Structure formats: structure tokens, C-alpha cells
Amino acid sequence: MTRQTVSFSLLMLCGALLQSCFTVGPDYLEPRRGMPDAWTRSVMRDLESNASSLSGWWKGFNDPTLDALIERARASNPNLRLALERITEARAQRGMAVSQGLPQANGSGSYSRNLASENVGARAALANAGLGEANNPSNFYTAGFDAGWEIDMFGGIRRSVESAEANIAAQEENYRDALVTLFADVALNYVDYRTLEERIAVANRNIASQRGSVDLTGKRLDAGLVPKIDVTQAQTNLSLSEAAVPQLRAQLAASKNRLATLTGGFPASVEGILANRRGIPTPQAGYSAGLPADLLRARPDIRRAERELAARSALVGVAVSDLYPRFTLFGDFKLQATNSGDLFDSASRAYSFGPSFQWQILSAGRIRNNIRVEESRVAQAYAAYESTVLGAVEEVETSMAGILYERERLSDLERAVSSSNETVSLVKDNYQNGLVSFQNVLDAERTQFSAEDEETFSRGQIARNYIILYKALGGGTATELIPPAVPIPAKP
DSSP states (O other): OOHHHHHHHHHHHHHHHHTTSOOOSOOOOOOOOOOOSSOTTTTOGGGOOSOOOSTTGGGGGOOHHHHHHHHHHHHHOHHHHHHHHHHHHHHHHHHHHHHTTSOEEEEEEEEEEEOOOTTSHHHHHHHHTTOOOOOOOEEEEEEEEEEEEEEOTTSHHHHHHHHHHHHHHHHHHHHHHHHHHHHHHHHHHHHHHHHHHHHHHHHHHHHHHHHHHHHHHHHHHHTTSSOHHHHHHHHHHHHHHHHHHHHHHHHHHHHHHHHHHHTTSOGGGGHHHHOSOOOSOOOOSOOOOOOTTHHHHHOHHHHHHHHHHHHHHHHHHHHHHTTSOEEEEEEEEEEEESSGGGTTSGGGEEEEEEEEEEOOGGGHHHHHHHHHHHHHHHHHHHHHHHHHHHHHHHHHHHHHHHHHHHHHHHHHHHHHHHHHHHHHHHHHHHHHTTSSOHHHHHHHHHHHHHHHHHHHHHHHHHHHHHHHHHHHTTOSOOGGGSOOOOOOOOOO
16 A cells, blocks of 8 residues: 555545534524413313324214225325425435535546647747757547545534435425315315205205295185285295305316316316215214324424424534635545557556545625524524414314314304204294284295305314314324335445
């Protein structure tokens, strides 16, 4: 082994030791956000169970159609594929950051044929004096490689890797967040679809009843017992009720089309699976909302905001490292010859190696302002994290209150439906006996239609509020849903 080889090996060893000198910039500390002691609406009995699973919350509705739609969405939704590709991109960027701290080598080779001008420089002077030699072309062959290794003495590369790793985690949480949103959107639109089906059925039942009233007033008019205004009022009431159906059908079509889009298909793709009417899904009672602090561990948007904050914090260290010199070990080995047969002779060797450094001495103003930029971005990321936490608590509290008060409203509406049905039966009997005017029949039928429609809508709204609660609690974010990592280089 030559002395030069030993020297270069020692330089490489020194570089490896210097890699772990120290790391500039702030070390990241996870934020500590104060949370409320307990949920304001935790008194709800159906939210005080001791066991539940957020990762498969939709199965609590016991609706095979909903289960199938969510599985279709998981397999075919393009937004999920987009989120997956962003994870792949982030992992590749981490690999690029790691490679900055590894030795770099480049091979090279060339051939050139050269002919110097006889009318330029010393050759021209010799030619003019009659002393010049024949101007023949010459060949030049070269082959070799060069290598370099930036010694991460002050940790700029390590901070870059740290930021890239935090960004991978942020993109994984973005994927989970996409899952949460997708599953909730599928469930919400499915509930809307079934609710609209029920509302259309309610409308058709009331239309059939009101047609009976039109027939009744017509017969009584023919018998001379009532004025024609009773017939026209009955027909007006019927037409208004019939006019509500096309509007509901348009909303039904919109929900179907949205379900098709969410599941990665065209509108006709979900018609078969939606064909069997199952009624409005009934949410499973007995879900535990847990403690408010659990929200920080369950919500992917909160975890994503925290990882984005970590990534930003590491970039401060990258900016600070520009204040310090950068040390590099370099080496260059070549074979050079004018004759191809001599290229691999020992006399054709040429090499150079040694350490070098670069220091941006007169750029301190730009670098320090760049540090201030990164510090400001950290402050922005922290504010975004706080805002995300506050918004999450708000969503949970609001959805829990929605479940509580909508259940109270449904109870009142159920009593209203029962009494309105009895009222219609009684008032029609009285009308036939001439005891009341037809206006009483009209009022009773309108009230009945409104009460039944509102009761149906309320049942759908309770299911919607449960879905919104599951979404607010970060439902559907099981870690096994994250794709496996691709192999990446080891840390420098």
C-alpha cells in the first residue's frame, strides 16, 4: 500500500469521525397543548361505553351495502392513490437527503483528435521562420473517476434528513386523513340516499291519502253537499305534495352520483348495489368518546400538523449550517495518453486528492435572514398546529351535542307523527259527517306530511351526526392501512 493511499484512507477515517461532531439548530420538542378535562357532552349515555373500535366504525351500522361501498372506495378512489404517491415521493426525497452525506463517485472517459492552427501563437512564428514541423493531428485518450465526500461536521445534512423523515410521517398522516374523509363522505352520502328514499316513500303515502281526499270532495260536490272550493283546495294540496317528489328525486340522483365518484366509478356503477332498499342505517349505541387527550393520538390531521412542525424545525438547522464552513474530501484518478495502446500503462496515471472547504464569508446577511425565514415558518406551523387542535375539539363537541339534541327532537317528532295520524283520521270522519269544514282536513293533512317528513329527516340526521362524530374522532385510521415503506439508504 502506497503512502498516498494510506494518507487518503486516514482522511476518510477523519471525515467519518467528524461527521458526529455536533448538530446546529434547535432540537425539536413536541408541543404540549392543554386539553379540556372532559368532554362537555360526555353525559350522553350512548357515548359512555367502555369499548369500541374507530378503525371499523361503519360496521356498527350493520349495513352490508355500506360496508361494500366503503371497500370499493378504499380500492378505487383516485384521491387515495394520490395520497399514496405523495408518500412515495416523500420517501424518495428522504433517500435524496440521505445520499447527500454519502461519498459520491463519478466515472468519466473521453477521446479527442486535435489539430493546432499554424497561424496562431508559437507555431505561427516557427512556421514564418521556416523552422516549423509538419502540422499533424494528435490523439488524446483519458479514462478515470473522481470522488467526493462532504463531511457533515455541523449537522446540516442530518437536519435535512430529519426534516425529510418528518415529512414522510406527515404524508402518511395525510393518507390517513384522506381515508377518514373518504369513509365519512361515503357514509354520509349513503345515509342521505337512504333518507331521501324514505322521504320519497313518505311523500307518496301522503299523496295517496290526499288523492282520497280529492275523490271524497268530488263525491260530496256531486251530491250537492259541499261547494266546489273544497275540490279545488284538495287538488291544490295534492299538486303541492306531488311537486315535492321531483325535487327529492333530483337530490337522490345527486347522492347516487356522488357515491359513484367516491367509489371510483361512473353513476351506473352503483345502481345495482343500491337497488335493494334497506332503510336508513341505524347507528350502534354504546360508543366511547374517550378522553380529550386521546384526540391528539387519533386525529390524523393533528398528527400531520405536528409532523409538519417537526419538519419545519429541522429546516432551521439546515439554514443555520450555512453560517459554518463545509468540508469535503475529494479524489481524482485518471489515465491519460496520446496513444490508445499506452492508456493502461503505469506511466499514464494521474491523480489528485485531499481536503477542501467552502465558507460563505460575505453572505452572512443573506444567511441570517434565511434563518429568520425558517424560524418564522416554524412559528406559522405551530400556530397551524394549535388551530388544528382547537378545531378538532370543536368538531367533537359540536357533533356530540348534535346527537344529543337531535335524539330529543326525534322523540318529539315521533309523538307529533302519531298524533297527526290520529288527527287526520278523526277530522276526515267529522268532515264526512258535516261537522267540520274542509279547511280542517287540509290543515291536518299538511301537518301530517310535514311531521312525517321531518321525522324521517331527523332519523337520517342522527345517523349523519354519528358519522360526523366518528370522523371528528379520527375514525378509520388503523395503522395497517398505511402501505409498507420501500427500501431506502441508511442514515449517514
